[in-house]
Amino acid sequence: MINTETNPARVIRVVVLALWLVITVFPLYWITITSLKEPGAIFSYPLTYWPEAISLENYVGLFEKAQFGTYLGNSLLVATVAASVATLISMLSAYVLARFEFRSKGALMMAFLVTQMIPAFIALGPLYLLMTQLKLVDNKFGLILIYIAVCIPFCTVMLRGFFANVPDALEEAAMIDGCSRIGALFRVIVPVMKPGIVAAFIFNFVNCWNELFLSVTLMNRDQNKTIPTALNGFITSYNIDWGSMSAAAVLTIIPTMVLFAFASRYIVQGLTAGAVKG
Amino acid sequence: MTRTPIDTVGRPSSRAGAPAERPSAQAGAPRAGGRKRAFTTRKGFAILGFLAPAMLFVSVFIYYPMISGSQMAFRNWNLTNLTDTSWVGFKNFEAIFANPVFYTVLGNTLLWVLGSIIPQLVIGFAIALWLRRKFRFRGVYQALIFFPWAISGFLIGILFRWMFNSEFGVVNDLLAKAGLIDSPIPWLAEPGSAMTAVIIANIWYGVTFFAIMILAALQSVPDDLFEAAALDGAGKVRTLFQITIPYIRTTLALTILLRVIWIFNFPDIIWAMTGGGPANQTHIVTTWMINTTQRGDYGQASAIGLIVVGILLVFSAFYLMAIREKKDA
Numbered sequence: 371m372i373n374t375e376t377n378p379a380r381v382i383r384v385v386v387l388a389l390w391l392v393i394t395v396f397p398l399y400w401i402t403i404t405s406l407k408e409p410g411a412i413f414s415y416p417l418t419y420w421p422e423a424i425s426l427e428n429y430v431g432l433f434e435k436a437q438f439g440t441y442l443g444n445s446l447l448v449a450t451v452a453a454s455v456a457t458l459i460s461m462l463s464a465y466v467l468a469r470f471e472f473r474s475k476g477a478l479m480m481a482f483l484v485t486q487m488i489p490a491f492i493a494l495g496p497l498y499l500l501m502t503q504l505k506l507v508d509n510k511f512g513l514i515l516i517y518i519a520v521c522i523p524f525c526t527v528m529l530r531g532f533f534a535n536v537p538d539a540l541e542e543a544a545m546i547d548g549c550s551r552i553g554a555l556f557r558v559i560v561p562v563m564k565p566g567i568v569a570a571f572i573f574n575f576v577n578c579w580n581e582l583f584l585s586v587t588l589m590n591r592d593q594n595k596t597i598p599t600a601l602n603g604f605i606t607s608y609n610i611d612w613g614s615m616s617a618a619a620v621l622t623i624i625p626t627m628v629l630f631a632f633a634s635r636y637i638v639q640g641l642t643a644g645a646v647k648g
Numbered sequence: 649m650t651r652t653p654i655d656t657v658g659r660p661s662s663r664a665g666a667p668a669e670r671p672s673a674q675a676g677a678p679r680a681g682g683r684k685r686a687f688t689t690r691k692g693f694a695i696l697g698f699l700a701p702a703m704l705f706v707s708v709f710i711y712y713p714m715i716s717g718s719q720m721a722f723r724n725w726n727l728t729n730l731t732d733t734s735w736v737g738f739k740n741f742e743a744i745f746a747n748p749v750f751y752t753v754l755g756n757t758l759l760w761v762l763g764s765i766i767p768q769l770v771i772g773f774a775i776a777l778w779l780r781r782k783f784r785f786r787g788v789y790q791a792l793i794f795f796p797w798a799i800s801g802f803l804i805g806i807l808f809r810w811m812f813n814s815e816f817g818v819v820n821d822l823l824a825k826a827g828l829i830d831s832p833i834p835w836l837a838e839p840g841s842a843m844t845a846v847i848i849a850n851i852w853y854g855v856t857f858f859a860i861m862i863l864a865a866l867q868s869v870p871d872d873l874f875e876a877a878a879l880d881g882a883g884k885v886r887t888l889f890q891i892t893i894p895y896i897r898t899t900l901a902l903t904i905l906l907r908v909i910w911i912f913n914f915p916d917i918i919w920a921m922t923g924g925g926p927a928n929q930t931h932i933v934t935t936w937m938i939n940t941t942q943r944g945d946y947g948q949a950s951a952i953g954l955i956v957v958g959i960l961l962v963f964s965a966f967y968l969m970a971i972r973e974k975k976d977a
Contacts, residue, residue, distance in 0.1 A: 580800030
């Protein structure tokens, strides 16, 4: 790109970009600072913008009183398994939607897109009844099954954009060399599409990690709760335990932020490929 | 369009031409068709086999509960009285349309969508334009401003609820330090400021998405276009409106559509910050629906859900028509 920027324009650019960075980071900084204050210091005036005494009391309380380790483990298990399986299944359906022409293809794409339009709450009651019949209420495996289903539509549309960018000739060559279609998919296409698959997996993982309403509805016993459900538990009708809440928030945000930081490049590619071609 | 020749001349000729063409098409059919069918069957198995897992999961855990949930909208389905779940036709819809709260909620939803999406689009666009330029630490900057997207709507609601706290909230403290306010604003307790607060939280969350999508679209605009514009002496604003925006129009249009649907349907932030209060003033359609569910009236809640789907379908249809017309012109 050629440089046509004048000096005032440069100043405006730097100022706006810096300002937005501060706006983005400040809430995260603030919740972290809050979590490191002693429970008493959270409600003291004037506010302190720099912790005078760092205290881990809120964090220790989480693991001692609230079994946060269990919730963390549950979330990790549910999100990893659901995101992996959903990515795998979506890869197959996205491949078909990108490579083949068939009669009901348009309808199928619409069917996936419409799921984005319908409020999830419409399904909550019947889903609970269904899971009761399947004896999967309050069961991590049951939650995983539902999360897989929730991830599939958007993930399929996103991956379809990626497949559309990979030339057909690649797997045709592999199939002429004696690969089966599925063999060609996994041996030839998947390695080429790694950035897209990584982006899709991370997207699914973050969605499952953050999901609240389904897990609150389906998980009751403490040993089965995921992190968002536990966070929800810190809100009682009159009061919020801000110390525990902010510590829990920090612990919840860190894993997804680390993932995003490593994969931000892939995510840009992933989202756009899906949107432009989908 | 070539409608006139087909209508006047084409009709009789097509009637005459059709029988003549059909035998010739059938003559070649057995051989070519046979080979084609063998190929189609194998292709059909591949399509079915590859699609089966996705269809199975989505049908059982999404479509079935959604359809089953939708039919509750036409039933008397209330947790307080489960002995009578008879069909009631449009009674639930009538009750909603007769409820004045519904119109408040619709107005709030409109405000929530427009108030969120316009600033998101403008700020996101500006950031994307500037991120096109190479500068030191651009990768780090990009990764940092992505962070809101890694956080759940519910947690963002909690974060901002804490910051907008009237006594110990950092927002009031900063405003007071800057000399902008004399006494703390009870942000989440008053209708106007509560709506402002939830919208600010949503803007914070959504700018990133626009920035990512627009940035990626901008990367497809060839540099020569900008060079040519610069040679012709086009200014920054003219280049933006006459070259950049037309070039990425499709992505822009689709991103806006997707975002309108998502924001319309996104109860998490509001639910965590205000729960729809004070006095229904921050309820959008979906938080109102959750509220109705919690009161046990699944019939009415499903009816609200169907109204949401209806509004979004009509909106999407009109929107898609509008952007298509523009493309033809």
